[in-house]
Amino acid sequence: MALKRRKVDFRRDFEFTFNGARLFDCDTYVEDIKKQAGADFAAMREQRDFIGDGNSAAVNVLKRTVTGLVGYPITPSTPIAEGMAKAYADGFVNAFGERIFYFQPESELGAMAFLEGAASQGGRYADNTSSQGLTYKYKNMYSVAGKRLPVVMTMQTRELNKGGLSIHNGHADLYAARGSGWLQFMSADNQEMHHLIPLAFKAIEQRQVMLPAIVAGEGFQKSHSIENIKIVSDQFLKYFLGEPNRLFQPDFDNPVLMGTFTDIGATMPTQMKQDLALLNAKKYVKAAMRVMNAILGTTLDVVEDYHAAESEYVVVCLGAAAGTMKEAIDYYRGRGVSVGLLRPVLFYPVCTEELARGIQNAKVVSVLEKTALANERYLLRDVKHAAYNERTGRSFNPVITSGIYGLGSQDFSVEDCFAVIENMLSQKPKGIYAVGIKGPQVLEKVVHEDFVESEVGLAFIGVGAEGVKTAQETLAKIIAKAGKYVQTSAKYGASRKGGMVVMNARVGTAPIRNCSDVSKVETLAVFNDKYLLDDSLLGFIRGIKAGGYLVVNTCKSFAELQAQASVEVRRLLAGAAFNVVLLDATGASLARLKRNLPGTPILGAINRIIELLPGKSFIEAFRKELASKFTGPKAVLVDVNLELLEVPYELIPAARGKAARAVSGIEKAVEKVPPAKKIYYDPPLSRGYHENDEHATLTFPSVLGDKYRPLFIETVLRPLQRGEEISWNQFHNIVPARTSEYNDASLIGTALPVFSADKCIACGLCIASCPDNALRVTLLYEREYHGLPEAARKQFRPLDLSRFTGYGDAVFKECYLNINVMPQFCKGCGACVEVCKSKAFAMLDKSEGQKEKESHFLDPQVFAMDVSATVAPYVKENRYLQQLMLLYSGQKFLPGGHTLCPGCGEGIIENLVFAAAEMVRRNPRLIADFYRSIPALMTREHGRGLQHMIDHGFNVYTINATGCAEVSCLGNPYNSRVYSAGHYGFGTASAAALGARVSLFNAFRNLYLDKLTKVLVFGGDGSFYDIGNQGLNFALGENQDVTWIIYNNEAYMNTGFQKSGASRFGSNRTTSPYGMELQGKDDFHREIVGQAMVIPGVYVARLSLANPLYAIRVLIEAIAYKGPSLIEFFSPCPTGQGLATDDLPIRLSKMMVESRAWTVFTRKPYARIDLSANPDSEELYPRTRQVRGQEVRPASFRDIVNLSGQFTGDAKAIDEIVRVNERQNLYLWALNQYRAGIRSDVPTAEELERLISER
Incomplete structure (x- = not known):
């Protein structure tokens, strides 16, 4: 019965599917996709609404894109591993009809090695990590890049452990990966991360690139932040990416080796190919972005330019901070200040031309980095290189300042952004500074009272395990599904239960850019009244807007609460411009759920007082959300929670001011933008394909099949044997098997074993014990034996094979055996002499005369008469040493050399x-x-x-x-x-x-x-x-x-x-x-x-x-x-x-x-x-x-x-x-x-x- 097999057209993949040259004609490429997709093209362009955090946005596209994902869980990217594990457990099939897999190894280093081993077999694979996990992988990241394996590693950025353990956000891990040969993408929000994952695969799988890539998001700040996301379709993934790249898939009929030992002369050629691929990678990324933009209507570019090119003051930063900075930039531009923003999306390789374009009119540039000044500040270095690049044609150099922010999830607020801009506008801007904290060399926050945030701010504070996070996320999903935009954020430590948990949410009618902590809120919900007994919440209470609400879960009256509160809290409550809402949510949840989960009553109270959604709509949306979570025996919890929504509360009106309304879509000040400066340096959207790009392209054995081995021998092995140098672009770093048969390894030996046929008992020990596989057995039938010259016949002995075969036929009784050393492979160790019990071997010094040596060695032409392979199938299966002699000696199967x-x-x-x-x-x-x-x-x-x-x-x-x-x-x-x-x-x-x-x-x-x-x-x-x-x-x-x-x-x-x-x-x-004190190893060996x-x-x-x-x-x-x-x-x-x-x-x-x-x-x-x-x-x-x-x-x-x-x-x-x-x-x-x-x-x-x- 014929075995089933999916046909892979390796040549078509090489010449068409993964040929990046085609990307540069965007219109033609999109038309080709349109023809392939046919009726699916309309569905391909559609993106459906999805509400989720950064990790779920990544999982959603990864599970439909990859063949498999390997990952060792590490905060804050663990949910990616968990999501892929669940998909694998469910038997998920990706957009290409493949059943995917997930694997969790023993460590992050194991994950990278697993990824390397998996990708070397062909397919589309991903990894995920953060922080120390990245540094643990580091040594193998070089070999993954060197082998040119096009894998993607998602990363939710996190600080590295330095003076202490930090699980919070920072870019130290992203920076640490630079220089390992991987492309690096840094997303600003969950939507962009979702789009960058397939984009990265598209770019790196092109044959002219074939390099790994990191797609990073902001740990916690975005990885755990719920946002509105547009999800790409299966049809888009199918036609935009094409079938998973299987060019590395082994051809077991034509075996090859990867990762071979590269001695002097082999290292630089392979590195040159890799370097050229990396240098060219940016233009392939840009070309892929143009195709994606044309299909989906996205606006991806390798560097986002937000009013930068025409501005005199430019901020450069990575990631989510750009969204907050845009709020500040809009404010200043509305007041006539020429300020803009540059945000590299492709962090590596460096986008020098695009950075230079963005700062060409800048007088002052402020480079903000979420990494320590003590570490390498790559973004600062990139900007300086761009600023002083001769190709920009600048007549002056800008003042470049450098700031750090956000380490360990330190908040980076709009007020901090104001401070950065004010520093650029000052007569003597600080050259090196920090923002977001207090102390020397720090820019103090700048407050503009007329700055108005565009969204409703909500805050939830409680104790871990009280359901604070669940309540916030439930409310966010309900609101988002109702058509509004949301953005959640969290602040909590590593403590499992009992520690303070702060959850924020913004609600608006347009995509939300500001990702800083919510400092001004319409509603502050306190899940545990113990926090009012001290000054823990002073900053949060002061941030409640006039007419806003303080919602407190308590069984106390307002008077009792005031009496027990700290002096400062009591003062704030007495003179508050906000309203206070008291409800016994804990008592209600204990009565109905038997657990302290006060979130549902608090959500009900919040919606009733500020009406984020009309009452009935909110209740129905809440019911649907819970029904999707609680199924089977837990379905009864839906009705119980609906009852808890109606828990009564007491409203204590504010001392002054009116109740706040849920506002969104506030009109911003009209921009007063100064006249645009001339943009005299404008690099092309993407430099086009050049035939020299192919110098970076690997020669894939899967494409050439049985033609690869002769190609390698003629273009690499033979020239090296002749002492010729090979041009690096002609060098092949994937090696066909068995090439050592062309190598003379005998030079080290001073003697050779000679065979005495009359003493041999055909036990096979010599063959089994030869480390160089330099002994070859030749078996002849009687007729062929008698046709040999007399000198050659002396080197054979008669052998009755019937005792090995079980057959008594004459053909097995009348055979003749020779064991001949192959001089070019023998190193003269003498192992055959050592093991031969019958003394059939002796060592002959190489200094003996040529005639003496020739009398002991068989003419290689006789090898062609060998009938070992014919006889071998008749040898009893348990006669392993005889099978070894007949089938595996000399060069019959294993090569020497x-x-x-x-x-x-x-x-x-x-x-x-x-x-x-x-x-x-x-x-x-x-x-x-x-x-x-x-x-x-x-x-x-x-x-x-x-x-x-x-x-x-x-x-x-x-x-x-x-x-x-x-x-x-x-x-x-x-x-x-x-x-x-x-x-x-x-x-x-x-x-x-x-x-x-x-x-x-x-x-x-x-x-x-x-x-x-x-x-x-x-x-x-x-x-x-x-x-x-x-x-x-x-x-x-x-x-x-x-x-x-x-x-x-x-x-x-x-x-x-x-x-x-x-x-x-x-x-x-x-x-x-x-030594004088220790006599060798002073501990025991292990087994x-x-x-x-x-x-x-x-x-x-x-x-x-x-x-x-x-x-x-x-x-x-x-x-x-x-x-x-x-x-x-x-x-x-x-x-x-x-x-x-x-x-x-x-x-x-x-x-x-x-x-x-x-x-x-x-x-x-x-x-x-x-x-x-x-x-x-x-x-x-x-x-x-x-x-x-x-x-x-x-x-x-x-x-x-x-x-x-x-x-x-x-x-x-x-x-x-x-x-x-x-x-x-x-x-x-x-x-x-x-x-x-x-x-x-x-x-x-x-x-x-x-x-x-x-x-």
């Missing part, structure tokens, strides 16, 4: 892992065989996906954390990988693996792939024991089909030989050296497998290179398992562990097992551990054995100390090292025996000391 050190254990491990993976991939029945050995519940849980892999096979994607294997095996231009692969940094490989796995599964679920994908992750001590341990621990519990392969060489080897969490007590490492075994559903194993047959069996099971598996190898490093020769790692591995320093075991899911692969597994120590008539004792830890150069020092120190490690090893061995059911208890420390002494 990597640059790992001679004898490196990591080379052997990778050969075994990839051979095992390919065995399972070629024979998926092995999956069914494995599942018969584990509990049936696992089979049921893994369900249809398991059966699909058994029936159709699977793909393999591999990940390498930074380390020796990554720099040696995943290079550009040479790599020794056979599957699609990616490199991810220390500490993030596990999260990236989850991202890749979830993304690839989602691609399968949405029919972009027709097979499921297994993910293999490789890393060492640093990647999993130390830096990456947090991510690994989390990922193991996520029940994903990922296999972790850990090289444990008991040190942090990537930067030398430093200690790690796996280093043993007393080991001499460069960061735990031997990461114990960490994994506490999670029942993880397949866990520890393996040794000394037993490759057992290792392959276990690897096949681990890869066959459709769930998390962790495989740890002891991986000797000849250099780092101070071994005398390169052939000793396998001998050391055997000694580690015999001495109980390394326990080989498996633990299948929900099972005991199996120790059967260890010698004498039921004993504390292995027994002495008779070998060829001689007594051979098992190795001890002292033998390991003597063999390895990592333990040094005087005899006394060595004795202590041996004693401590013996105790540690014996305890862990006994513990594993207990886990295996061999022992009934674990020895005490005293018993361990006795046992060690007796031995």
Whole structure:
């Protein structure tokens, strides 16, 4: 049966859908969209009304736009993660017919790594964060940009933790991200954030850009502020954006690598491409904005110019503060002052031309920033650059002043804006200042009594958990749905309950710009009368307008309230120009709801006294709002709350003045604008497409298919081999797999192994133990064998394959075997000589004569006669080493040519892992065989996906954390990988693996792939024991089909030989050296497998290179398992562990097992551990054995100390090292025996000391 698959036309996507050149002809582009949309075009342009805060505005468009969102919750952007999680739980389908996903990793760094791993598989993805979350992600933001992944990260800005913890607003996080290679958009309100998210995707997904972007909003100030929003339609997203960009989707038939090691000569070319893309990004953003404006009628631009270009005094700021500043600018312009505003929407890359245009007539420019003077003030730097830019043609330079405001959600009021403008108008304006607080170097607020706000102001104050926020939001939604404009704001700390909560709201008949705190209110509602007992509310009470209302929830009379109030409050109440309303809302709610939720009676009272809506209309709107919240058993609460709306109240008239009316739409003063100055510098709306833009365009393997590999070899690899320099615009940073087969890695070796055919027993140990995959098996039928020259026939031995195949046919009995070294790949480590029990290999010095060497090596032309692949299908499935010989030796599957050190254990491990993976991939029945050995519940849980892999096979994607294997095996231009692969940094490989796995599964679920994908992750001590341990621990519990392969060489080897969490007590490492006081590492090593075994559903194993047959069996099971598996190898490093020769790692591995320093075991899911692969597994120590008539004792830890150069020092120190490690090893061995059911208890420390002494 043919597998279902959604067709992706990669070439069309590259040449048409994501070709930014088309954007610059706006009219034609819109016409093309109109033709595509057809009857949907009218619906595409419509935007429906939506009432919500900034987070919900983001969620609304994200869930309909992205393939998936990853995010770790952090205030104030947590609701974005929560909203996407709910959409995922509901099975939400986006505008493109995809089922979306949401994933919450272990941390913000994990989220960025997950995003990197997911986006590398193709699709449209988003992240969200704030504050410290951004800085935690920071190191991986560079690699996301460097890999050119077009993802969007939404950010609700928040202060960074400095002298103390602040959860409130500030732009420090936005500023911190600059320079990481991401575009940065800063929205002014929730409407703009909603529009900027699809706009950002549109711009960054163009092939000439392909960079990540941040879309930021104001934390709390807008993220939690309810406003009127126009929501874009699904049709708009579908035709404006196009299908999600899948250009990075792996082609598993033509595997490639991303994030490869870029050595000298490869770093600058990739950076030049990225830099050019970033430099050009602004014009693609502007072009995309023009298209959006043409379709939706929006007015987006990279820099908003509000009367700036013709003005003599210009304020420059980011975000929501611009709305408040516009109120002040209108006031001054109405009085003849030439003042304007510039607001960058695209904060990075810098819009120098647009800034220069906006300040070209300015005498004074005031740059306001919501970040500390102690930090980099990027906006100030941008403005200075624009002011002194020669292209502006200025004949004078403006005075530029710099101010900070709003840190930690400090209010930035209209009076503060007045102060900024007055400072510019003064004879000697302050050059550096702050606003919004008191003290030196601060601009004092300026009050203009004739300034009138355009909206009704409301304030709600109470104790957390009294329903203050709910009441405010409910009222705001009711009013907004009735056709008026609202804007809410909040002030409260991190306390959960019991702290003061201040909620503000503005109501008007036009969009509301002023986002400062409401200082002048028509109504102040106090939910808890205790705040009148002291002076907490003096400022709020003084802000009640003449004729306004103070609504107090109290059971006291007015006289009692006055008597108990503070002196100052009593004075204000006695001489008030406002009315006081008293009602016992708490008593009413306790009687009906049995809870202290006084909000409903207070809302009823407010509407009755200032009539925001007519009474019946308000009640009906209130009923509908509650009915949407309370369903099922809670529906009874609707009627109860409707009763609470009618709670009576007592009105105490004001001492003077009349009752305030709910006003809106107050006429503003007519602008008295001075004559417009000449605008002599006016950059084009967007500079057009240029063919040089394509220098930044990546060459996508998905577009070229099988043509990419030859292209890379001819344009990159071959010229580099010839010593030629490659122009940076011709360099490819995505590398096809297996290119190391073109690399001669043998230069380091001084000797080569030679094969004695008459001694070989065809056990396969040499093939399994060669770290360079430099041994090739050639199998010939009798006829071909006899056709060889006599010298060549001497290099073969007859082989009866019937014992391996089970077939007695003559063709399997009369075969001839040769094992030939491939000189260009062999580094001369001698591992094959070390493991060969029949002495079929010996080392030949390279200085031997050419004739001598030729007599030992097979003519490569004979390789073409090899029948191994023909015979292999008949070999019994459990003869893994023979399969390894026939199918995976030499260059048959795995390439040699990597640059790992001679004898490196990591080379052997990778050969075994990839051979095992390919065995399972070629024979998926092995999956069914494995599942018969584990509990049936696992089979049921893994369900249809398991059966699909058994029936159709699977793909393999591999990940390498930074380390020796990554720099040696995943290079550009040479790599020794056979599957699609990616490199991810220390500490993030596990999260990236989850991202890749979830993304690839989602691609399968949405029919972009027709097979499921297994993910293999490789890393060492640093990647999993130390830096990456947090991510690994989390990922193991996520029940994903990922296999972790850990090289444990008991040190942090990537930067030398430093200690790690796996280093043993007393080991001499460069960061735990031997000295006068300390003798090496003075703490104990950890065993990461114990960490994994506490999670029942993880397949866990520890393996040794000394037993490759057992290792392959276990690897096949681990890869066959459709769930998390962790495989740890002891991986000797000849250099780092101070071994005398390169052939000793396998001998050391055997000694580690015999001495109980390394326990080989498996633990299948929900099972005991199996120790059967260890010698004498039921004993504390292995027994002495008779070998060829001689007594051979098992190795001890002292033998390991003597063999390895990592333990040094005087005899006394060595004795202590041996004693401590013996105790540690014996305890862990006994513990594993207990886990295996061999022992009934674990020895005490005293018993361990006795046992060690007796031995």
